[in-house]
């Protein structure tokens with residue numbers, strides 16, 4: 001999808017994304033916006049860091065950029081912890097030194113995309129199927145930087161009307177899917193097993209089952225074979241028509257169901273969110289203080305504050321090379 005972006009030229013790999021200005025309107029694709037956000041995030045990576053490498057079309061740009069800076073000698077002694085077999089393969093092919101959580105149980109930083117971001121920086125992740133490893137890695141990093149184009153911003157979790165994934169064991173998946181759906185009846189929830197037919201364009205890490213070796217049922221309402229995660233599990237996608245309400249309560253209720261492995265709500269985990277959109281890049285940092293929550297102070301674009309009523313307001317406009325980025 002082409003998104004009008006009056007302030008940007010497409011970014012070259014030689015120049016920081018935000019220093020490129022154009023007098024005439026330029027249309028950037030969604031992928032170019034993802035790349036801008038990813039490059040901005042990689043500016044936060046320093047030599048010697050242990051870095052969580054996310055999964056998906058946005059995170060892929062960050063992995064490419066880290067490899068490029070390593071090869072140029074601008075970054076040194078990076079250790080990457082991949083969040084999927086797909087990212088593992090990409091990083092390996094680019095020559096990024098890799099390790100795992102057994103050897104590095106604490107990470108300096110992780111960079112990853114997201115499917116939804118609400119105003120409190122809660123996320124939906126896992127439409128690519130890598131939510132479990134992502135949550136394991138991103139749950140133990142000092143900084144979790146989320147990179148998105150602005151299409152991922154939602155008013156509330158589930159608000160896009162698209163999937164909120166839950167990784168479940170294959171055993172009696174219909175039983176578990178039904179229980180998940182019942183849990184969120186109040187939000188008009190529909191639970192669907194992700195299959196080869198339903199996951200088109202969503203596979204980042206998993207693969208599709210060749211054999212239906214699970215007990216209880218092999219009925220595939222969506223058509224196709226079940227999508228299988230890197231961990232040998234299935235994914236049930238939850239679709240909501242209304243707000244699910246208390247997210248912590250929802251998380252607890254899902255995780256209490258035997259058969260559930262993990263869900264795709266990443267609550268209170270993101271420390272920084274970088275959003276690339278047609279008005280520039282906005283960086284939201286989660287800083288809690290006793291008064292209002294200061295959401296963004298960045299070296300580049302906008303300063304946003306979250307008021308006590310939950311609304312975001314731009315409280316100042318930052319200048320970049322003498323030009324106003326946001327007004």
Ligand SMILES: O=C(CO)[C@H](O)[C@H](O)COP(=O)(O)O
Nearest residue numbers: 056057058113125126128130
């Ligand atoms: O959670 C993920 C994979 O499990 C991805 O980060 C999420 O799906 C966003 O993907 P993309 O960057 O391709 O839009």
